């Protein structure tokens with residue numbers, strides 16, 4: 585499968601570590617492209633409607649190239665730290681721009697990776713999962729996994745490799 589991973593974290597920390605574990609598991613059987621949202625120049629959606637949800641964005645920045653990568657993918661992994669009970673602004677900019685080709689983004693397989701500085705029973709993980717659940721329903725996406733990690737300092741997750749076994753196994757099952 586062609587898998588696009590959108591990394592919403594600006595640092596090489598816990599989200600990055602979880603992404604790498606997924607990639608280790610899945611790279612043998614899949615074609616993987618990691619999109620670093622923080623390195624992109626993507627302006628906020630202006631709601632102009634020119635795109636008509638299919639034509640792409642009029643913004644002269646990285647929007648169209650990025651969204652076209654998602655359109656071309658069979659599976660999209662959205663990975664984000666928790667910032668203020670939600671996804672990061674970097675990831676939300678990409679999500680908002682999905683509108684510009686929304687009609688071409690239907691029926692994808694989707695995975696979610698979330699890292700936050702609170703235990704996994706915190707409401708923040710359900711809030712993020714619910715938001716993606718609504719987007720998935722709207723676009724006919726099939727969320728095939730969602731992994732949440734309680735990790736605060738940059739190396740917390742890499743210091744606890746046993747916690748990454750699950751996501752590596754998920755990656756290995758995808759083909």
Ligand SMILES: Cc1cc2nc3c(=O)[nH]c(=O)nc-3n(C[C@H](O)[C@H](O)[C@H](O)COP(=O)(O)O)c2cc1C
Nearest residue numbers: 593597598599665666667668669700701702735736
């Ligand atoms: C601006 C900002 C807001 C944050 N908000 C939350 C929050 O609402 N809940 C939480 O548990 N952790 C919060 N955190 C902590 C991060 O989610 C946590 O450190 C996470 O491991 C960062 O992921 P990363 O290492 O992949 O960047 C916040 C961190 C920052 C910098």
